[in-house]
Amino acid sequence: MLTQILTIIIFVAIIGCILYGRQLIKTEKVDAVFGNPERAKGGTHWVVVGTSAILLVWLYYSWDIAKGFYPKSANELCQVAKVNESLLGLKYQFPIEEREFKSTSIIKIENKNLKRVTKEIQNSPDLNDQQKNILVGYIAQTKQLIPLLTNEDLMEINTKLQIKELTEQIKLLSSNFQKKDYPFESDEQKTERQKALSEQGSWGIITVRTGTGSIENTIEVPMVPETNKGLKFDVAAKELKIINDKFFKLRNHNPQFKNSIKKLKDEIKAYRKSLGDTEEVASTLAKDIVKIARRIEYASIYPPAALNEMKTAIIEFDNVQKDQQGGLWLIDLILFPAGTIVSSGTSCSEQGSGRWLPKPSDTFNKFVLMSKPSVGYKNIPLLWIEMIDVSSIVGFILPDWIADILPGEYPVHTNEGIVDQNFKGKVLKVVTGDFKLFKIPVPYGHIWDSFLRVFLGLVFGIIIGVPLGLFMGLNRFAKGFFDPLIELYRPVPPLAWAPLIISVLGIDNTGKVFLLFMVSLSIMIISARAGASGTQLSKIHAAHSLGASKKQILRHVIFPNSLPEILTGIRVAVGMCWGTLVAAEFLAGTTGIGFVENVAKKYFQYEVIWITIFIMGMLGLLFDITLRKIIDKTIPWRGKG
Amino acid sequence: MSDLVSLNLNMIFKSPKGETVHALKDVSFTLKKGELLTVLGPSGCGKTTLLNIAAGFLRPTSGKLTLNEKEIDGPGVERGMVFQQGALFEWLTVAENVNFGLRMKQENHEVTAKKVEEWLDIVGLKGFGNTPTYQLSGGMQQRVALARCLINDPDLILMDEPLGALDALTREKMQSLVLKIWKETGKTIILITHSVEEALLLGERLYVMAPRPGRIHKEYKLPFAEMGLKEDLREIKKNKEFSSKREEILSMIWNMEEEIMGKEN
Numbered sequence: 003m004l005t006q007i008l009t010i011i012i013f014v015a016i017i018g019c020i021l022y023g024r025q026l027i028k029t030e031k032v033d034a035v036f037g038n039p040e041r042a043k044g045g046t047h048w049v050v051v052g053t054s055a056i057l058l059v060w061l062y063y064s065w066d067i068a069k070g071f072y073p074k075s076a077n078e079l080c081q082v083a084k085v086n087e088s089l090l091g092l093k094y095q096f097p098i099e100e101r102e103f104k105s106t107s108i109i110k111i112e113n114k115n116l117k118r119v120t121k122e123i124q125n126s127p128d129l130n131d132q133q134k135n136i137l138v139g140y141i142a143q144t145k146q147l148i149p150l151l152t153n154e155d156l157m158e159i160n161t162k163l164q165i166k167e168l169t170e171q172i173k174l175l176s177s178n179f180q181k182k183d184y185p186f187e188s189d190e191q192k193t194e195r196q197k198a199l200s201e202q203g204s205w206g207i208i209t210v211r212t213g214t215g216s217i218e219n220t221i222e223v224p225m226v227p228e229t230n231k232g233l234k235f236d237v238a239a240k241e242l243k244i245i246n247d248k249f250f251k252l253r254n255h256n257p258q259f260k261n262s263i264k265k266l267k268d269e270i271k272a273y274r275k276s277l278g279d280t281e282e283v284a285s286t287l288a289k290d291i292v293k294i295a296r297r298i299e300y301a302s303i304y305p306p307a308a309l310n311e312m313k314t315a316i317i318e319f320d321n322v323q324k325d326q327q328g329g330l331w332l333i334d335l336i337l338f339p340a341g342t343i344v345s346s347g348t349s350c351s352e353q354g355s356g357r358w359l360p361k362p363s364d365t366f367n368k369f370v371l372m373s374k375p376s377v378g379y380k381n382i383p384l385l386w387i388e389m390i391d392v393s394s395i396v397g398f399i400l401p402d403w404i405a406d407i408l409p410g411e412y413p414v415h416t417n418e419g420i421v422d423q424n425f426k427g428k429v430l431k432v433v434t435g436d437f438k439l440f441k442i443p444v445p446y447g448h449i450w451d452s453f454l455r456v457f458l459g460l461v462f463g464i465i466i467g468v469p470l471g472l473f474m475g476l477n478r479f480a481k482g483f484f485d486p487l488i489e490l491y492r493p494v495p496p497l498a499w500a501p502l503i504i505s506v507l508g509i510d511n512t513g514k515v516f517l518l519f520m521v522s523l524s525i526m527i528i529s530a531r532a533g534a535s536g537t538q539l540s541k542i543h544a545a546h547s548l549g550a551s552k553k554q555i556l557r558h559v560i561f562p563n564s565l566p567e568i569l570t571g572i573r574v575a576v577g578m579c580w581g582t583l584v585a586a587e588f589l590a591g592t593t594g595i596g597f598v599e600n601v602a603k604k605y606f607q608y609e610v611i612w613i614t615i616f617i618m619g620m621l622g623l624l625f626d627i628t629l630r631k632i633i634d635k636t637i638p639w640r641g642k643g
Numbered sequence: 644m645s646d647l648v649s650l651n652l653n654m655i656f657k658s659p660k661g662e663t664v665h666a667l668k669d670v671s672f673t674l675k676k677g678e679l680l681t682v683l684g685p686s687g688c689g690k691t692t693l694l695n696i697a698a699g700f701l702r703p704t705s706g707k708l709t710l711n712e713k714e715i716d717g718p719g720v721e722r723g724m725v726f727q728q729g730a731l732f733e734w735l736t737v738a739e740n741v742n743f744g745l746r747m748k749q750e751n752h753e754v755t756a757k758k759v760e761e762w763l764d765i766v767g768l769k770g771f772g773n774t775p776t777y778q779l780s781g782g783m784q785q786r787v788a789l790a791r792c793l794i795n796d797p798d799l800i801l802m803d804e805p806l807g808a809l810d811a812l813t814r815e816k817m818q819s820l821v822l823k824i825w826k827e828t829g830k831t832i833i834l835i836t837h838s839v840e841e842a843l844l845l846g847e848r849l850y851v852m853a854p855r856p857g858r859i860h861k862e863y864k865l866p867f868a869e870m871g872l873k874e875d876l877r878e879i880k881k882n883k884e885f886s887s888k889r890e891e892i893l894s895m896i897w898n899m900e901e902e903i904m905g906k907e908n
Contacts, residue, residue: 538730541730546699546700546718548744551747558743558746562732638775639733639734
C-alpha cells in the first residue's frame with residue numbers, strides 16, 4: 003500500500019518539478035549567458051527530481067513496484083517457473099532450447115572422441131603394431147554401436163510404446179490445461195492447500211525466531227499457489243515432472259546393441275588383463291575406448307524420427323502454457339527488470355536485481371524490527387539504554403591499586419570465622435565497585451559501540467597529538483626526534499596494522515581503539531604542527547612586546563592560531579577513523595555496525611547489509627555535520643584573518 | 644633621562660650560502676624623550692632591522708642600544724610595536740585585543756575594562772568593543788593595533804610601516820591620528836615608512852638611510868609635524884618648503900636605487 007502511494011507520488015513529483023523547471027527558465031530574468039554561475043544557484047525542484055529518480059530506480063529494480071501493485075505476481079511466477087523447470091529437461095532433448103537433437107550432438111561428440119583416440123593410438127611411440135591393430139579394431143567396434151541405436155527398424159516395440167504413452171500424456175495435459183476447472187482438485191486437497199497457504203506468509207516475509215530474537219532469513223517467494231492460475235501451473239508442473247522422470251529412465255537398448263556392447267566390454271577387459279605392467283599405455287587407451295562405449299550406452303540416443311511426435315506435443319504444451327499465463331508475462335517483462343523468479347526443486351527465489359537490491363518496503367520493515375531492543379542483531383540491540391549502577395562505573399574508572407597503597411593490612415578473619423571490615427578493606431570495596439548506589443542509564447548496542455570506539459580513539463589521538471604537534475611545530479629537537487617515528491607508521495594504510503594490533507591487543511575494544519588512536523594521532527600531529535608553524539611571526543612579535551610570557555604565547559596566540567588547522571584535522575581524522583573502524587570490525591569482533599554487516603553477508607541478508615550501509619552513512623554524515631557546526635562556532639575567523 | 648641611545652650598532656647576517664650581508668654599519672644616534680623620528684630609505688637599507696633590534700627581537704652583532712640607560716635585551720612592555728598588517732589576534736574581539744597586554748599581566752578585570760574603553764575612545768573606535776577584528780577595515784584594524792600598543796603605556800613606540808597597506812584617504816586620517824596621539828601622550832616614536840610624504844609630514848626628525856651597508860645617510864630636522872598638529876595636512880603638502888624637501892629626498896633615494904642596480908649589473 004505504502005509502495006503504491008509512494009510510486010504515484012514520485013511520478014507526480016517528477017512530472018510536476020520538470021514542468022515547473024521549464025516554466026522557470028521561460029520567466030526568469032537572470033542573464034541567460036552560458037557560464038554565468040548565477041544560473042547554477044537554487045533549483046530545489048531539481049533536487050526533488052533527482053531524489054525521486056533515485057527512489058524510483060530503487061523501487062523499480064528491487065521489484066518493489068511489482069510487489070506493491072501485484073503482490074501475488076511473484077507467487078504466480080514461481081508456479082510458472084516450476085513448469086519451466088520441469089519442461090527444461092524435456093526441452094533439452096529437442097531442437098527447442100538447443101540447436102540440434104540431443105542424440106545428434108552426442109553422436110557428434112563421441113565420434114570426435116573416437117577420432118582423437120584413434121590418432122593417439124596411431125601416433126603413440128610406445129605401442130607396437132600388434133597392439134595398435136587391436137586397439138583400432140576396438141574403435142571400429144565402438145563405432146558400430148551407434149547405428150544399432152539409430153536404426154529405427156531395430157528399435158524395440160516396447161520402447162516405442164513407452165514413448166507413445168508419454169506423448170499421449172503430454173497431449174492430455176495440454177488439453178486439460180486449457181480447461182477452466184483444471185486441476186480437478188478434490189475438497190480434501192483444497193483444504194490441505196488452504197492450510198499450507200495460511201502458514202506460508204507472503205512475498206518477502208520476515209520471521210523472528212522466538213526466544214533468541216534473531217531475525218531469520220526471509221522466505222523470498224512463497225511456494226504454495228495462492229491463485230487459481232498459479233494452482234493450474236503448480237499441478238501441471240508436478241505432472242510434467244513425472245513424465246520427465248519416466249522419459250529419463252527410458253533407454254533405447256535393443257538386443258543386438260546389448261550383445262555388441264557386452265562383447266566389446268568383455269573383449270577389452272580380457273585384453274587389458276593380458277597386458278603386462280610395462281604396457282600401461284595400451285591399457286589406458288583401451289580404458290578410454292570403454293569409457294566412450296559406456297557413454298554411448300547411457301546417453302539416450304534415438305532414431306532420428308522416433309521422437310518427432312513427442313517434440314510436437316511438447317512444443318504444443320509450451321505454447322498452451324504461455325497462452326495460459328495471460329498478462330503475467332507482461333508483468334514479468336515490465337515489472338521484474340534484470341531478472342525473474344526462478345524455481346529450483348524445493349524453493350522459489352528471486353534471481354537478478356530484486357535479489358541483491360532489497361525492496362525499500364522490506365528494508366524499512368526490517369529496520370523497524372531491528373531497532374526494537376528485543377530483536378536487535380545477534381541478541382544485541384542496535385542502540386538502547388541499560389540501567390547500570392554507578393558503582394560499576396566507579397569501579398571501572400578507579401584503579402584497584404589505590405587500596406593497595408594505603409597503610410595497614412587487609413582484614414583477616416578471626417577464630418570465630420568473622421571478618422571485621424577496616425578502612426583499607428572499605429576502600430577496596432569502593433575501588434572495585436563492590437557497593438550499591440543508584441542506577442543511571444548507559445547506552446549500549448552495536449551503534450553505540452562503534453561510536454564509542456571512534457570517539458575514544460579520536461579523544462586519545464587529540465590529547466596526545468595536539469600538544470605533541472604544537473611542540474614539533476615550535477621546537478627543532480621535537481620535530482627531528484618524533485618525525486621519523488610518525489613518518490614510519492603514517493604512510494602504512496591503517497588496515498595493514500589491524501591484523502597485528504588486533505592479535506596483540508585482542509578483538510575487543512582495546513585493539514580497535516588503539517588502531518583508531520594510531521590513525522587519529524598522526525593526523526592530529528601533522529595538523530597541529532602545521533598550525534603552529536604557520537603562525538605569523540608578527541603576531542608572536544606583537545605578543546612578545548605586549549609582555550606575554552612563553553607559556554602565555556603558547557596558550558593565547560599559537561594555540562588559538564592553530565585551531566582552524568586542528569579542527570580541520572579532527573574532521574579528517576573522524577572520516578579516516580570511521581572508515582578504518584568498519585573495516586576493523588569486519589576483521590574481528592562481536593559487536594559494532596561493521597560486525598553486523600559482516601555477519602549479514604555470511605547469511606546473504608541483503609536487507610541487513612543495506613541497513614548497515616545506511617546507518618554508517620547516516621552516522622558519518624552526523625559526525626561531519628556536528629564537526630562543521632563546531633568549526634563554524636569556534637573559529638568564525640577562519641579564512642578571514 | 645629617558646633617551647634612546649644607539650652606539651655603533653652593527654648587524655651582520657650570514658646567509659646559508661656563506662655570503663655576509665651588512666645590514667647595519669656603525670649606526671649611532673640619540674633620540675630624546677618625546678621625539679618623533681621617521682626613518683626612510685630604499686628597500687634593504689636596514690630600517691626594519693634597526694626597528695627589530697630596538698624591539699628586542701634581534702640582537703646586534705656589535706654595538707649597543709639603550710633605552711633609559713638600560714641595554715635592550717629582548718622584547719619588553721616598555722617598547723610597544725605596531726606592525727604593517729596590524730598583527731591582530733583575530734580570535735579575539737576588538738576590546739579583547741586591546742586588553743591583551745593587561746590580561747597577560749593579570750591586572751584587575753574591572754580596571755582594565757575601563758582603560759580599554761578609554762583607549763577605544765581615543766583611537767575613535769567607541770562602540771566597536773565587541774566586534775570581531777576580522778570584520779574591521781584596514782584602517783580600523785590599525786587603530787586597534789595602536790590602542791593595543793598604547794594601553795601598556797610604553798616609553799617607546801615602534802611603528803613598522805603602520806600605514807603602508809591603507810588607501811590614500813584612510814592613510815591621511817591615520818596620519819592625523821598618529822600626530823594627535825604623539826602630542827597627547829608625549830611618547831617617543833620611531834616610525835618607519837617608504838612614503839616620502841609621510842616621513843616628512845610626521846617626522847620631527849627624519850633619517851634617510853642608505854643600503855649596503857645599511858647606514859644613516861642624512862638627517863633632517865623638520866617643522867611639519869608641529870604644523871600638522873594645528874593645520875590641515877593637505878595644506879602642508881602645498882607648502883613650498885615641503886615640496887622642495889620632498890624633491891630633494893626623492894632624488895636622493897632615486898640615486899641610491901640607481902647605484903644598487905649598477906652594482907648588481
